[in-house]
Amino acid sequence: MKIITVKNLVKKFGDFIANDNLNFEVEKGEVFGFLGANGAGKTTAIRILTGLSKPTSGEIKVAGFDIYKQTEQIKRNIGYMSQKFSLYEDLTVFENIRFYASVYGLSKNEIKQKSENLLVKLEMTTYRNSLIKSLPLGWRQKLAFSIAIFHNPKIVFLDEPTGGVDPITRRMFWELIYDAANQGITVFVTTHYMDEAEYCNRVSIMDKGKIAALDTPENLKSLFNVKNMDEVFVKIAR
Amino acid sequence: MKELVNFIKKEFKHILRDTRTLVILFGIPIIQILLFGYVITTDIKDAGIAILDLSKDQTTQDITSKLISSGYFVIHKNLNSYDEIEAVFKQGEVKEVIVFEENFGKKLIATNSANVQLIADATDANTANIIVMYTSGVILDYVNSLNKTIDAPFKVDINERMLYNEELKSSFMFVPGIMAMILMLISAMMTSISIAREKELGTMEILLVSPLKPIQIIIGKVAPYLLLSLINAISILLIGYFIFGVPINGSLVLLMSETMLFILLALSLGILISTVAKTQQFAMMASMFALMLPTMLLSGFVYPVENMPVWLQVICHLMPPKYFITIVKGIMLKGTGLFFIWKETLILVVFTLFFIGMSVKKFKIRLE
Known part of the structure; x- marks a missing residue:
């Protein structure tokens, strides 16, 4: 089942073409990597899929809903986490969870129950009432991700979720991503760490506004006859 | 609705946990009114x-x-x-x-x-x-x-009376003026800063992706400042009344309604500023220069508009605080009713609708 379908997506800013006729589909439950150098058009595409920006033209469906007409339904069915982790630093861990959950219309009891489970899972029960600004970056990142999927969205969009985080924490973060995928949540993730591309079910590599390659990491490596994704990327970008 | 209530609760937490904001909100208005009251006085005494x-x-x-x-x-x-x-x-x-x-x-x-x-x-x-x-x-x-x-051949007896301010007290002038200035500053600056902060933090993006509607986000951001500005207005009136002896001759209900209208106007200006401001710094500077200085200089608060060159007078007529000050002076000193200030009130309403319209339009464009 296709959870995202994109046909002939074009986005222009004046004369500049940020997304030049993109076509791709994302399967339900997969971890879909969206790769590309800075300025290749990744962020523009993810902003369109999440409703932050309108395309110039193209047919796009997210979670089965049309992005022009059914924005409300789309919003209820997606989660989003940006590279800034986007938590309120002057609110506590629980207050952040409660606020974001209430935005998605979860009931008080639901929030209470689910947040206790979440804190146990993240091993953060003792930090329930700590301010976000007192937490290390890795914890904030995990919490931000957990909040992004707290309302059980069909798809979660992650925009460079591992920027500025150390390798061990990045590894642990990917375990959370797999965990979400196992629950049936489709993960759409942009990154510029090529080792992370290996963790994805399929990756698309963007170059100058176009999709230059789209396949599983294994197929891409054999197609370009190289050992790792880093080399695939270098060959495409050249 | 429940979402909105939670949003407003969150907003209050931001305000109450930030001492800097609290000082600006409550310290500055009181310091300013006392300063204006005791230092900047044009009364001659001793x-x-x-x-x-x-x-x-x-x-x-x-x-x-x-x-x-x-x-x-x-x-x-x-x-x-x-x-x-x-x-x-x-x-x-x-x-x-x-x-x-x-x-x-x-x-x-x-x-x-x-x-x-x-x-x-x-x-x-x-x-x-x-x-x-x-x-x-x-x-x-x-x-x-x-x-x-002595029997003088000609004489004219001049009987002077300074109506509405018999003793020519300058506090009668500055209390309405300072109210306009502080409400403008607090309402517009604080809202624009708090919206710009969400942008800086990246939380605004999350909110825009969420099912919250832009109008809910705006109301959630603005509502706490509406209340706080009202508290400010009341404390200024109390200080004016009890410390500086400025009377409130007209209807208190009318005065508070007009004040609410002006606060709404200032808040909508704050939203408008925040649609162009990407950082808190920018929001603050824009509010200071675009709002505070004109309010002080061009609203007839400190300098009479009638003495300015014509082109400057035209600009003065575009300053919303000018009308608010006229209204407040009318109600407080003359005891005027709505009948005599409906024109100024209408102008404020038009300004408010204009700014809200502009903000809504800009807020949408910003999503592009």
């Missing part, structure tokens, strides 16, 4: 003067004692010759020297005319003007009282 009395007769002594008993003046020195005048001004203790010519009293009776010279320190032009005016007033008053006993 101004130092010196007298060069070359006549030293009954008449000059009567005038001198009238000057002292008026409460405006304190005699610092009695001079003996013209040469001392310059020195006494240079010492700086004296704002004015009064010179009675020789045989002042005799001349007055014999020829019906005598000369008195008023020399004022015009390094502070406004004060000099007012002091000279007050002195002339006292002297003329005395002369008029003589005329009652």
Whole structure:
């Protein structure tokens, strides 16, 4: 089942073409990597899929809903986490969870129950009432991700979720991503760490506004006859 | 609705946990009104003067004692010759020297005319003007009282009355003005900063991706400041009433309604600023320069609009605080009802709708 379908997506800013006729589909439950150098058009595409920006033209469906007409339904069915982790630093861990959950219309009891489970899972029960600004970056990142999927969205969009985080924490973060995928949540993730591309079910590599390659990491490596994704990327970008 | 309530609760937590915001919200208004009240005053009280009395007769002594008993003046020195005048001004203790010519009293009776010279320190032009005016007033008053006993061929009795501010207290002027300024500053600056902060943090993106509607986000951001601005307005009125004796002659309900209208206007301006401001820094600077300075200088708060060149007057008429100040003065000092200020009220309503319309439009464009 296709959870995202994109046909002939074009986005222009004046004369500049940020997304030049993109076509791709994302399967339900997969971890879909969206790769590309800075300025290749990744962020523009993810902003369109999440409703932050309108395309110039193209047919796009997210979670089965049309992005022009059914924005409300789309919003209820997606989660989003940006590279800034986007938590309120002057609110506590629980207050952040409660606020974001209430935005998605979860009931008080639901929030209470689910947040206790979440804190146990993240091993953060003792930090329930700590301010976000007192937490290390890795914890904030995990919490931000957990909040992004707290309302059980069909798809979660992650925009460079591992920027500025150390390798061990990045590894642990990917375990959370797999965990979400196992629950049936489709993960759409942009990154510029090529080792992370290996963790994805399929990756698309963007170059100058176009999709230059789209396949599983294994197929891409054999197609370009190289050992790792880093080399695939270098060959495409050249 | 539940989402909105939670949003507003969250907003209050931001405000209450940030001491800097709290100081700006409540400290600055109170400090400002006290400063304006005690420091920046145009009232003359106990101004130092010196007298060069070359006549030293009954008449000059009567005038001198009238000057002292008026409460405006304190005699610092009695001079003996013209040469001392310059020195006494240079010492700086004296704002004015009064010179009675020789045989002042005799001349007055014999020829019906005598000369008195008023020399004022015009390094502070406004004060000099007012002091000279007050002195002339006292002297003329005395002369008029003589005329009652002496039969003068012509005389005009001038009865002055300063309506609505009998004692010409400057606090009557600045309380409405400072209210306009503080409400503008607090409402517009604080909302624009708090919205810009969400943008800086990246939380605005999350909110825009969420099912919250832009209008809910705006209302959630603005509602706490509506309440806090109202508290500010009330405390300014209380300080004005109890400490500076500014009356509230008109309807309190009308006054509060007009105040709410002005707060709404300022809040919508704040939203408008935040649609262009990407950082808190920018939001603050924009609010300061675009709102505070014009409110102080071009609203008739400190300087009368009538004295400005025509092109500047045109700009003044585009300043919303000008109308609010007129309204507040009308209600507080004159006890005016809505009937006489409906025009100003309507202008404020139009301004508010215009700013809200612009913000909504810009907020949508920003999503592109």
